[in-house]
Amino acid sequence: MMEVKSLVNIPVLNLESEKKRWNNIYKVLSEPKPDIESTPRKAVWKKGKAVLWYHAAPEKKYSTPLFLVYSLLNKAYILDISEEGSVVGNLTKQGYDVYLLDWGLPGLEDKDLTLDNYLTDYLEIAVKRAIRHSGAKEISLVGYCIGGMLSAMLTSLTDLPIKNLILAAVPIDYSNAIIPNKWVKALQNGTLNFDRFADAYEVIPSEFLYSIFMALQGFNVGPTVNLVTRAHDQKYVDKWRNMDKWMKDAVTFSGAAFKQMMNDLYKDNKLVKGEMKIGGQKVDLSNIKCSTLVITSTRDELVLESQSLPIMDLISSEDKTYQHVEAGHVSLCLTGQFAFAIDPWLSTRSTRLI
Template sequence: MSTKALESNFLLPIKREAKRWNQLYKIMTEPKPEIVPTPRECVWKKNKTTLWFHPAKEKKYETPIFLVYSLLNKVYILDIGEGSSVVGGLTERGYDVYLLEWGSPGLEDSHLTLDNYIIDYLENAVKRALRHSEAKDITMAGYCLGGTAAAILTSITNLPIKNLVLAAVPIDFSIGIVPDKWLEGLQKGQLSFDRFADAHETIPSEFLYLMFRMLSPVYGSPKINLITRAHDEKYVEKWRRMDKWTKDTASFAGAAFKQMFNDLYRDNKLLKGDLMIGGRKVDLKNIKCPLFVFSCSRDNLVLEQQSLPVMELVSSEDKTYKVYEGGHVSLALTGAFAGIMDPWLAAHSQEIHEVLT
């Protein structure tokens, strides 16, 4: 056997194995990776909440995008690093982007309700984005429970929302990843999280991490894939960012936690049209702007059946629904969210040259 064949058959696999185990040791012993955001500036703050402005690299569209993510998780999953960032993908495509970072509430924020978050925080942040951008209208884009909040706001506000994009959005809360026994108990009044929320006042991030880990394998950040692919440096880097994010859960205001389980999961008020936010009735029929909704084929957190009802509930004549290959977190972790939105957004956003002419 030639020296080249010997190296190919024996030495290269050994080197690959050595690299794999060295990588594993490095991952387990070194600090968590630093997440470097896409260039940004803070344009508004309220309590723990921050509105970030990410300017387009070369601005192509007059209509800015306002990104809303879940209250239950840290927003940097949408800006997880160069090459994988949803925010970066949009700014590279010529969009100005506003990203709302809810922050983690402390004990002093235990009284905050969904009404507060949607009216006092989200609606006011959109007002600030419109003033800052000097645009005549804006595109709302919500992901997961951020999509639920975006849909709620769009249905009750008079702000000029030009387009609405909803990704992996729960609208029907009678189904989903919450165990059937939990849902049945909530709906029959046999199970309540009120006392738990009252006892903690603000739900600790550690509890929410454990809850997500029990409900979905995504949040377990399974190491079997890492062990198998530890020789792949690009995969390892993405895995490390995801591992950091899944363990970096936000806390949650107790009043909003109770409202979420009682109004949404127990009574399914959003689907039924019975939800009240800030004294305003949430009727999704009030949504008349162009609508783009999409789900992921392997989403274990928000099922397609939870998103589909919105298509029949809104009054939008221009509405599109699609299913894409992938999982719930990978939609953001890979930056695919930006690429999925872009063709639809480009057709529904005013280009700069249109404004000039």
């Protein structure tokens, strides 16, 4: 009898690996969310719900400290989410003292906080406190997403000694926002207005912002698929759990600031037009003259490259650099990659200790 050999290679099922994979999936779905252990820190300033954290470098190499500003719309611990993937931790290991502003969660008593308040009553005062605490003559301001927008606005308005400005995934031009074009047109012609919604809630619920965050990503199922296929890899599972915790750990948002963003930015695009006012003072980005690094990422699902690029032409800095990195909006922080992306540029523009 002729022997028939199969031409199809059937993979051998590794029972131990499969058992570990499905056990990890079950644990992820059933266990409480992981605890996040911060890089060693101490609070050096508080106001309302906001806290300014100081992270000292184990071996300080630069006298110029860093001040990190994250978005108002997400929690700042994405910048310090795990020992290996911590942006803060990796920056301190590179020899920088780091200050991180945690905006906190606004309650009903904070419903009238505007972007003006966040800039002048919180961010500017916190930067002053960091400079005084560090004893440094200058400071580097590092803003991510909405935090980058606020950092750029503050730099254009203040006379604080900001030596370097780093802006990552920063929305400046809202005519090209990631939201659907129909929404943009509806906002611009007034058929879509969030004022009554904000007035009714006073403080925007975290559930609403989480839903918007997910909708803008197209309810991406990729992370869940990745978990199922890579659940045998404990290192990946730990990273996935941290990301999942952060994404679902949504914030509340002041109704007044929400209306201001919807009307002044998404509707009227005032920042890029030079019409934005803070405390009655016009925000003129051409006032930015310090060394500036602008970073965008190739797979950013929330802030388009075209939203960030206009600032390169709007600022007056003679020393300005644009960098496009291989990452997503969240993964650039989650992996700690952001710290290594900015260090080559920043190290040559920070005062090195002898």
